Amino acid sequence: MFLTRRYYSVFLLMVLAAWLVAGCGRIQAGQPDTTAEINLSLAVEPEQPAIGPAELLITVTDAAGQPINNATLDIEGNMTHAGMVPVFAQAEAGEVGRYRVPFVWTMGGDWQVTVAATLPDGRTTSAQFPVTVQ
Amino acid sequence: MMSSRSFAPADLLTWPLIGSFLRWRYARRTMQAVLLVATGFIVFDGLLGPQQAPKNLATVTAWIHYRGLVVLALLLVGNLFCMACPFMLPREVGRWLGRRLGGQVNVPRVLRHKWIAVALLILFFIAFELFNLWASPWLTAWIIVAYFLSAIVIDTFFRGAAFCKYVCPLGQFNFMGSLASPTEIRVRQTDVCTACRTKDCIAGNRQTGQRGCELWLFQPQKVGNMDCTFCLDCVYACPRDNIGLTMRLPTAELWTDPRRSGLGRFTRRWDLAALMTVLVFGAYLNAFGMISPVYVLERQLMAWLNVQTEAPVLLLIFTVGLLVIPAILLTLTGLATRWLAGPVESVGAIIRRFVYALVPLGFGMWLAHYAFHFLTGALTLIPVSQSFLNDSGFNAGEPQWQLGPIVPFDWLFPIQAVLLYLGLLGSLVAAFQIGMSQYRRRHIALRAFIPWAILLMLMLAAALWIMFQPMEMRGTILLGV
Numbered sequence: 001m002f003l004t005r006r007y008y009s010v011f012l013l014m015v016l017a018a019w020l021v022a023g024c025g026r027i028q029a030g031q032p033d034t035t036a037e038i039n040l041s042l043a044v045e046p047e048q049p050a051i052g053p054a055e056l057l058i059t060v061t062d063a064a065g066q067p068i069n070n071a072t073l074d075i076e077g078n079m080t081h082a083g084m085v086p087v088f089a090q091a092e093a094g095e096v097g098r099y100r101v102p103f104v105w106t107m108g109g110d111w112q113v114t115v116a117a118t119l120p121d122g123r124t125t126s127a128q129f130p131v132t133v134q
Numbered sequence: 135m136m137s138s139r140s141f142a143p144a145d146l147l148t149w150p151l152i153g154s155f156l157r158w159r160y161a162r163r164t165m166q167a168v169l170l171v172a173t174g175f176i177v178f179d180g181l182l183g184p185q186q187a188p189k190n191l192a193t194v195t196a197w198i199h200y201r202g203l204v205v206l207a208l209l210l211v212g213n214l215f216c217m218a219c220p221f222m223l224p225r226e227v228g229r230w231l232g233r234r235l236g237g238q239v240n241v242p243r244v245l246r247h248k249w250i251a252v253a254l255l256i257l258f259f260i261a262f263e264l265f266n267l268w269a270s271p272w273l274t275a276w277i278i279v280a281y282f283l284s285a286i287v288i289d290t291f292f293r294g295a296a297f298c299k300y301v302c303p304l305g306q307f308n309f310m311g312s313l314a315s316p317t318e319i320r321v322r323q324t325d326v327c328t329a330c331r332t333k334d335c336i337a338g339n340r341q342t343g344q345r346g347c348e349l350w351l352f353q354p355q356k357v358g359n360m361d362c363t364f365c366l367d368c369v370y371a372c373p374r375d376n377i378g379l380t381m382r383l384p385t386a387e388l389w390t391d392p393r394r395s396g397l398g399r400f401t402r403r404w405d406l407a408a409l410m411t412v413l414v415f416g417a418y419l420n421a422f423g424m425i426s427p428v429y430v431l432e433r434q435l436m437a438w439l440n441v442q443t444e445a446p447v448l449l450l451i452f453t454v455g456l457l458v459i460p461a462i463l464l465t466l467t468g469l470a471t472r473w474l475a476g477p478v479e480s481v482g483a484i485i486r487r488f489v490y491a492l493v494p495l496g497f498g499m500w501l502a503h504y505a506f507h508f509l510t511g512a513l514t515l516i517p518v519s520q521s522f523l524n525d526s527g528f529n530a531g532e533p534q535w536q537l538g539p540i541v542p543f544d545w546l547f548p549i550q551a552v553l554l555y556l557g558l559l560g561s562l563v564a565a566f567q568i569g570m571s572q573y574r575r576r577h578i579a580l581r582a583f584i585p586w587a588i589l590l591m592l593m594l595a596a597a598l599w600i601m602f603q604p605m606e607m608r609g610t611i612l613l614g615v
Contacts, residue, residue, distance in 0.1 A: 051604075078186050080195040080269040083511020085538035108426065108604055110269075112186060133424075 005088075020072055037063035041114050042129040049133040051108050056101040058115055060094065067097020074116040075101055105133040138380065145378035146317060147369065159344075159370055165218035165429050173220045173278060179522055180275025189583060190271035194511070194518045195277070197268045198491065202508025205501045208311035212318070212379075216298070216308050216363035221285045224572060228289035234369035238293045241300060248405040249304045252412055258303055259416050263423050264445055274353060279517040295348035298363055305363065307500075310413045314360035314494050314560060316384045319362055319369070320353065325356040328377045335368040335377060344371045347396075353377055355395035358387030360406075384559045388490040389567035400490060407486045411460045414496030416487075419455045425603035462590060464489065470585035475569070475578050487572060488586050491565035495590055498557020499597050502550035506605060507547060550601045558594045 041122045043057040053063065056075060077087040087106060091099040105111070111133060116126040147153045155161050172195075180192025183527075187193035207214040230287045232238040268275050288297040298305050320347035322325055332339075335353040338346040347353075347368050349361045356362070391401050400406055422428055435447045468481040473486065479487075517533035517603075524530050541549070565586040 078188045080187055080266070081197070081506050081507075082187040082190070082268065083198040083514050083538070084188050085514065086535050087187060089533070 006080045038068065038117060038119065038123065038125040039063070039065075040117060040125065040127040042113060042115065042127075042131075044131060049105055051105050051133060054090070054103050054105055056103045056113070058091070058101060060097050060099065060117055067094075068119060069094045069097060070120045071099075072118045073099055073101065074118075075103070075114075076114045077103065077105075078112050078114070079107060080112060081109065091102055108133050136542055144381040145322065146381075147379050156366065157369070162217060162366060163223075166220055166223050169218050169220035173227060175522070177275045180271040180278070181264075183271060183522065183525065185271055187269045187271060188514060189518060191522050192278075193268060193517055194514055198507050198511045199515060201504045203325040203510070204308065205311060205467050205497075205504045206508070208308065208497070209501060210316070212315040213308045213312040213362065213364045216305055217362070217365065221281055221297075221302075222365075224282050224548045225285050225289045225358040225425055228286040231286070232290045235290065238289075238291060241292050241294070241296045245300060246536040247403075248300070248306065248409045250300055250304055252405065252408050253305060254301065255409075255412050255416065256452065256456060259419060259456070260448055263448050263456050272497050284482070294362070299349045300359055307413060309360050309362075309418060310410060310493060311389055311497050311500070312362070313490070314497050315359060316381055316382050317379055318359055318382050318387070319364060319366070319379050322355060322376050322378045322380075324354065325358060330374070332373070333593065334371040334373055339371040340374060341373065342371075344493075346371045350385045350396040352395040357392050357517070360387075360394065360400075366413055385494050385564050386567075388493060390571045391487065401483060401486045404482075404486065407489045407597070410489050410496075411464070412456055413493045414499075415456055415460045417496045417499035417503065418593075418600065419452065421499065421597075421600050422455075422502075424605055427603060438566075447488070467585045467589045471576050471582045474584060475573055475582035478545050478573065484582075487567055488565060488582075490588055490589070491561050491568055494560025494564060495554070495557040495593055495597070498554045501553045501557070502597065502601055505549060505553060506546055509541045509549065510539045510543075512540045547601060551598065554594060554597050554601070558590060561590050565590065 039059075039061045041059045043059075045055040045057060056072055058075070060071050060073070062068055070092070073090040073091040075091070077089075084107060087104055088131070089101045089102045089103050093099070109132070111131045113129045113131055114126060115129070116124065118124050145153075146155055176191045176195050179190055183192070186548075187197075202237050206213045228296055229238070261267065265273055267277065284301065285297045288301060289295075300612075333352070334340075334344075334346060336346040336350065339343060346376040349363065350367075351362060353368050353372075364379075366379075369379075391399050393399055397403070431451070432444065432447050435450060436442070436444075439446055439450070441447065465481065465484045468488070471484050472479075474482055514537060516537050517535045520530040520533040524533070566579065566583045568578065569586075571580040573579045573582055
């Protein structure tokens with residue numbers, strides 16, 4: 001019984017220590033980016049997304065609605081179910097604040113498209129857009 | 135069943151390495167400890183990590199790996215998850231609390247059944263769809279926490295493994311699946327038990343302090359895997375080393391209806407029949423919820439019911455799918471059996487006898503569904519773990535997000551079909567053997583078998599249709615509402 005109690009005590013202490021170590025690291029890593037007053041919007045072509053190739057039309061504007069060109073956009077599409085490989089894309093040039101990005105919907109269902117923008121002056125922002133693929 | 139023991143089937147406890155490890159008294163505790171630590175990180179990431187299901191340990195491990203590995207273990211070995219269940223360690227806290235609070239009581243006789251577990255399973259199936267649990271790391275983590283708390287609370291107040299036997303929905307699923315497993319914990323030599331007076335396997339071993347079976351399965355009278363958590367307490371308690379983990383013919387325990395220790399006869403228990411029915415038809419509903427036609431059906435039902443929320447629609451679908459359709463199908467099949475084989479017993483008794491024949495196919499359906507997720511997403515654990523470690527301050531390298539499937543996509547449907555056909559084979563054999571066991575004469579057994587064979591073929595067709603549909607990974611923006 002003594003061995004069993006000691007076993008549990010050591011084990012619980014190890015679990016607690018592991019959580020604390022992981023927790024401290026994650027709190028630091030989870031600091032949000034500085035978000036500038038930048039507006040991101042997403043449109044999809046074709047308008048009714050289907051499995052296969054597509055294009056994302058992303059518009060980047062400032063707080064006054066003026067288009068922002070030459071931002072770097074990192075796009076990541078994730079399904080809402082675990083176990084699916086994400087789809088990545090990138091865009092660097094834009095015309096009148098509009099960025100056209102080739103993309104592939106690999107499965108039907110619900111997606112979340114995350115657009116992370118880095119402006120030429122170093123400011124960053126990101127936004128998530130839900131998309132349902134038939 | 136007794137005669138088969140003279141063949142001395144392979145006993146995993148006598149195998150090198152595996153046998154040595156399992157026979158070690160702290161083997162189970164060690165496995166539980168490993169899973170408990172893993173569960174701690176999973177809960178942690180679920181609550182505080184990225185809230186995207188494909189990038190969070192909680193959703194990836196719970197809905198891809200846990201489910202996939204559990205059914206594979208049940209198919210290939212046995213009830214290994216219950217053996218290593220991490221919820222059992224905190225249960226010891228409940229026992230300690232129970233002693234401090236003035237002792238535990240036996241589960242009241244009125245609660246000694248599976249109805250609570252049946253209700254919890256139905257609630258879980260509905261909640262899974264209603265709250266899109268697969269899409270929410272946060273909710274997934276809270277379900278795990280709730281599970282821990284439930285196990286602690288119940289085992290604080292009640293003796294034995296009350297949570298495992300009467301409450302745990304995961305355990306009931308494992309019990310069902312283990313009916314088709316190729317291994318069983320059972321007595322090696324019956325004559326050794328005949329001479330035994332101390333009955334340590336159930337009463338506990340006073341010499342070593344090892345407790346006996348907490349699910350009230352007395353080894354000499356135990357038949358099959360129902361209610362057996364593979365905890366090995368009986369193995370450790372037996373002073374004559376007379377209990378093994380032996381190979382057996384999968385599903386054979388379904389063919390006859392002996393009195394089973396801790397359970398009685400299957401055919402006298404509606405609660406067990408209901409549990410099997412919910413788990414078999416639940417397999418269909420759970421898979422149906424992931425394919426395209428469910429979108430259409432839900433839209434039509436919302437229009438028909440004139441509602442804007444999903445809850446009433448899901449309630450209707452699950453009422454029909456888990457209660458109405460099974461009741462109609464089982465009653466019609468039971469009536470046909472009675473008509474063809476003669477009025478030997480009531481339709482209710484026929485249903486309680488033959489419903490177990492559906493178990494292999496139902497389990498095959500769970501296998502086919504979970505295999506899809508596991509085979510398409512098993513390797514996602516690598517980048518998700520890398521991401522978790524990186525976020526936690528360690529350097530695990532650039533997450534390899536391109537990793538995912540472990541088989542080519544073209545293989546998926548053939549694999550699923552093979553699993554379903556295996557299930558059908560097991561079910562057809564079980565149905566015929568149940569008929570032989572009850573009606574004795576082959577031609578009458580064949581008549582009794584025909585309606586169940588037709589039902590099984592229809593269920594196989596439904597399963598193949600579901601698996602042939604394009605899988606949709608539905609989520610939080612269902613129906614656009």
